[in-house]
Amino acid sequence: MADPEKYVFIVTGGKIGETLDFSPMARACMVELVIKWNGKPEFDLPAKVNFIHFDFETNKVSVYQHAFPKGIKGTQPSLKNSDWKELADARTDFKDIDISTHDNNINSTKTLSITNVYGSIRKAPVGSVLDVSIFSHAYVKGPVLVDTSDTEAKAGGSSNRTPKDMDGRARTDFNANMGEAAAGDGALAEFVARFDPKGHFRVFGCNVQDVVPLDVVAEIRYMQAAVFQVVFQAFGKPIRGSSDLGNKLRKNQQPTDSLTLDMWEAMMNEAEKDANSTAKKDPTKPKWSAMNTAQRNTAANKLLALHEHLDPFFYPSPSSDSNKPPPTQTISRLWDDIIALVTRKISECYIFKAAEALASHGVVCHGAPPGVGGNNEKDPRLLGLMRVCAGNEKAGLGCDDSYASWLRFYKNFYFSDRQTHRPLDDSFDERNYARYDKKSVELVHNSQ
Numbered sequence: 001m002a003d004p005e006k007y008v009f010i011v012t013g014g015k016i017g018e019t020l021d022f023s024p025m026a027r028a029c030m031v032e033l034v035i036k037w038n039g040k041p042e043f044d045l046p047a048k049v050n051f052i053h054f055d056f057e058t059n060k061v062s063v064y065q066h067a068f069p070k071g072i073k074g075t076q077p078s079l080k081n082s083d084w085k086e087l088a089d090a091r092t093d094f095k096d097i098d099i100s101t102h103d104n105n106i107n108s109t110k111t112l113s114i115t116n117v118y119g120s121i122r123k124a125p126v127g128s129v130l131d132v133s134i135f136s137h138a139y140v141k142g143p144v145l146v147d148t149s150d151t152e153a154k155a156g157g158s159s160n161r162t163p164k165d166m167d168g169r170a171r172t173d174f175n176a177n178m179g180e181a182a183a184g185d186g187a188l189a190e191f192v193a194r195f196d197p198k199g200h201f202r203v204f205g206c207n208v209q210d211v212v213p214l215d216v217v218a219e220i221r222y223m224q225a226a227v228f229q230v231v232f233q234a235f236g237k238p239i240r241g242s243s244d245l246g247n248k249l250r251k252n253q254q255p256t257d258s259l260t261l262d263m264w265e266a267m268m269n270e271a272e273k274d275a276n277s278t279a280k281k282d283p284t285k286p287k288w289s290a291m292n293t294a295q296r297n298t299a300a301n302k303l304l305a306l307h308e309h310l311d312p313f314f315y316p317s318p319s320s321d322s323n324k325p326p327p328t329q330t331i332s333r334l335w336d337d338i339i340a341l342v343t344r345k346i347s348e349c350y351i352f353k354a355a356e357a358l359a360s361h362g363v364v365c366h367g368a369p370p371g372v373g374g375n376n377e378k379d380p381r382l383l384g385l386m387r388v389c390a391g392n393e394k395a396g397l398g399c400d401d402s403y404a405s406w407l408r409f410y411k412n413f414y415f416s417d418r419q420t421h422r423p424l425d426d427s428f429d430e431r432n433y434a435r436y437d438k439k440s441v442e443l444v445h446n447s448q
Contacts, residue, residue: 006049006196007129008033011117013136013145013205014056020376025135025204026053028383031079033131034066038073042130042198045070049130052097052120053084056136056145056166059112061087061099079383096123105164106148113166114145118178122190129195131202134168135386138205139222140370142168142350154215168203170350174357188357197362202433203351204386206373210345212306223303224270226311227345228371228406233261234338235413236405252412254421255335263315264329267300267307275299294323301326314341342414343447345370352444355436365436366429369410372403374433388432407432415440418447 010029012022030051037049051064062084066077077083087099098119101110121129137144141153146166152158153171161172161179172179178187195201208228212221238246245255272288279287288296301318304326308315314337316328346352351367358365368374374386391404407428415427415434424443429435 004044004047005125005128006043006047007121007124008049008051008131009054009117009121009129009133010051011054011114011132011134011136011143011145012056013134013143014111014147016137016144016147021057022135023055023057025376025385026051026055027077027079027082027084028385029133029135030064030066031077032383032385034077037068038076041068043068043196050094051084052094054112054117056112059101059110061097061112061116063087063094063097096120098123102166103164104146104148104166105151105162106146111146111166114143114168114173115161115166115178115180118173118187118191119183121194122183122187124194126193127196129199131200133200133202133204135204138168138203138207138350138368138374139209139211140207140225140345140349141170141211142173143203143205144168154213168350170348170353173350174353192357192361192363195358195361195363199358199363200366201351201354201358201363202366203354203368204374204431204433205368207349207351207368207370208373210307210310212310216306216309221306223306224266224273225345225371226307226314227342227369229263229266229270230261230314230338230341231371231406231409233263233266234259234333234335235409239405239408252421254413258332258334259338260330260332261314262330263307264300264304264325267304268296270303271296271299274303297324298322311341313337339414339447342370343444346444347448351434352436352441355441359436359438359441362438366433367436369406369414369434372406372410386431390432403432410434415443418443 010026012026015021045068047068049066049068051066053062064084087094087097098116100116102113104111134143144167148165148167150162150165150169150171152162160181161169169179174188176185176188177183178191208225209222210225212223235249239249248255275288275291279285301322304315304318308317314331316326316331319326346369349370351365355365368388372388375389376386377384389402390407391402411423411427416423424440426435427440
């Protein structure tokens, strides 16, 4: 009798005009899981685990099969030597792995689609999928694998996926048909059933952007997440000072008085970051330091108008004279208002949509909560995967940004018992990604 087979699906996104190559993370992920399961297997032995790598940079699919024997110590694969086998037509094995490429709506190159991954999972044996890990750029709407457009994300648009859209979408991917009419309304149920109840679904990318839809702007516009700005004003900024509010927050005491949030300061900070980023890409554009006051106000007012459209309760109206600051720059809000904003934004996230489908089956979903980003591990002593930086890491981890304040807010004030205010156990994993299990999904639902 053949050893039972389990599956791990690893997805690595394209570079998308940048230098970061996600592809090596597939092998690093595989090595990490093999080391983990050699020490403490989460399945009956002997067994074989098929690691399937969807590489969106090369548009190729590869497989590595690792044996886990019973009664003896298993072998450890190398990070350097590749034993992966590229899948190509015609195949005598792994015929249910979808390696097809598709026309997309960003260029003329045929590419893989995230639907390849979904379809391949649905054809795996029931209960066989141990882990799905996606290493890529990402935002609230999902993993960015090719950087195609979801043109149906607008009033009156289709309830299914946009044709020629290759990326992950919170809007459609965890609907009954997973966004594909041809897949049928049983697609999501099939997808969920393929997971081992001890399985994991992980998105390692960022969640630091909100998006302005096409029915508001001519082209989709990405902005700094409202949660990033609001939580900084309500929590991150006070705990750095000596005010009574800061002292209370450092003691993990929930504020009862109204909080003053300087949203114009948030706009100016975002406008400065945007200006410097644009100038770095296009030297003909001025850096923030070279812009006069009117130019800075104009840039910040443009951002404020977009933020106000998405979240009017937290963003005042921009100035009627874009060269000047708006008449209302600060707002007063209650702590419960902050929690309500975070709840709404979490409920919109791709990884939370996945958790709503998978958590009741036992699967734990991992992802950056709103306002939090991921960094690749640059330190050669590490595996070279991704993590959310908490500010206390040793130098060299690749932590260009620290999300310590946001993580502290989530752990102590959001993912906590609403009665006792005690943090939930294991609300974040070892790489500081939020863990959405049945308990935390219920917490979010109960906060709505």
